[in-house]
Amino acid sequence: MRDRVFARLISPLILVVAAGFFLLPQFAMLRFALQNIQVIDLRWSNMFEKWSLAPLWSAFSDDQFGRALTLSLKLAVGTGLISLLLLVPTIVWVHLRLPRVRSTVEFMTILPYVIPAIGMVAGIMVIKPHARWFLDSDLSLIPFYVVLALPFTFRSIDSGLKALDLRTLVEASRSLGFGWTRTILHVIVPNLRTAILSCMFLTVAVVLGEYTIADVLLKRTFPAFMGEYRGSDPKGGYGLAILSLVVTTLIFMIIGLVSRPRSARRRRVKGAT
């Protein structure tokens, strides 16, 4: 009886309140960025007036915008490629030769959680005077972003490999005369397409969201530019935030669709029939 009351009345109420909490801030940001009316002058009657994308265009035309976006894209591509180069061989190796250390390796990949970005950047500041030749370059952020993305990227590659019959694939490839490099490039990688794709997407999301290290090291990445630009043009800054949010959301949605476990997909099919 109580269960029924919960299902009929309280659950919908909780869902509505939750939807409000999660959607209102987004709507407020959208309105602030794109509607050219101050909150103080806002009435129910002019709710739909003076919406425009102009603040976004003016942010795009700032001469720093292109440079910041290019840097972040370079960082994203670099971070994605190095993550793959590092992780695919390592995890293949762990699955084949060292299955017992798998959970130890997994534990190591969540270390960036123990040493959060602000702790990591404190360490970088200590090293900086001794490694200027490296750290003065903007692209020196790449290895640190690889580390920050590890908890995500490790999982995507690891679960991709779990779904394969790796031993059979490797034995077949090796007995047909392929060396390790060709086995990985021509046998494993094609079978890991989905996992590699989500790994790349995840690093894009991580790079687009990373602010701490860039801010402290004064690197002008896209998020850093966004924070700075807000100072001179709040509407434009908020518009850029919406844009990066849309991109990140799309990324997570695509990953959610692509990397849904096969068993879940099968269950859905079964449920539908």
Place this chain on the structure above:
Amino acid sequence: MALIFTDPPGEGGAAAKAAAPFTSPRSWSWLGLMPFLAFLVLFLIVPAVSVFSQALRGEDGAFGFASMGEAFSGQNLDAFWFSITFSAGAAAVGAVFGTLLAYVAVSVTRPRWLRNAVTAFSGVAANMGGLPLAFAFLSLLGRQGLGTKLLSGLGFDLYAGDFGLGEVTGLVTVYSYFNIPLMLLVILPAIDGLKPSWKEACSSLGGNGLTYWRRVGLPILAPSILGGFILLFANSFSAYATAAQLTDNSKIVPLRIGFFLGGDVSVGEDAVGYALAAWMIVIMAIAMIFYWALRRRAERWQS
């Protein structure tokens, strides 16, 4: 940015163990891990150790705990208390509402798509943080915010009391945006693990709904809820980007570390900044050890 790792650890461990290693155990196969380990050491462990090496050095450059002590006293101690308070508050709110929402998502079966929609959205929201989140709440609950105006239209002055986006109340509200969905994702497998037969067994033994939750449901969920709480605490405690855009409140430890690193301090004082970072790493390590242990404990009922 929040990190989600919701699937139980060692999953697939069974499968992995079943497959015997290719070669004899006394081989050189561990060498294959070297590139990965070297990378981690170079870009994560070396920075972390450097933080401690600076933190454990006195003004004269000799080894000592003076900076660590200073970082845990006076204004710095106030900052730690402030950060621990709001992080614990944010974790509590996130744990309670995340669990509630997860229970609703599981128990409401009617629109079939609802559960998938809720989990998909949570995956996005749990990873949201940084600037966009700060901007969204500034435009909703800032002094000139849309929500602030709506509330005042209803006769409620949000800023009458000590509300502020950089204060405990504000930070708990803003951080709930990623904490609640993160909790939902962490707790969902545990709630799924509650078997209907346990409820039936409880009621056939004469217990009502309350007895079930008090004697069966909550004790089984307890390790997962506590683990989630700790994860949320760590998540809130270490967040820098969101806080940095919301406020310049130097009582927030990550921001305080940032100010020290930014160089707005006198010579010799920068060791205190590193000591703050060192304490933070210590606190995060303790939290993560507890989380890891609780997660292992929670898996017992998930099959």
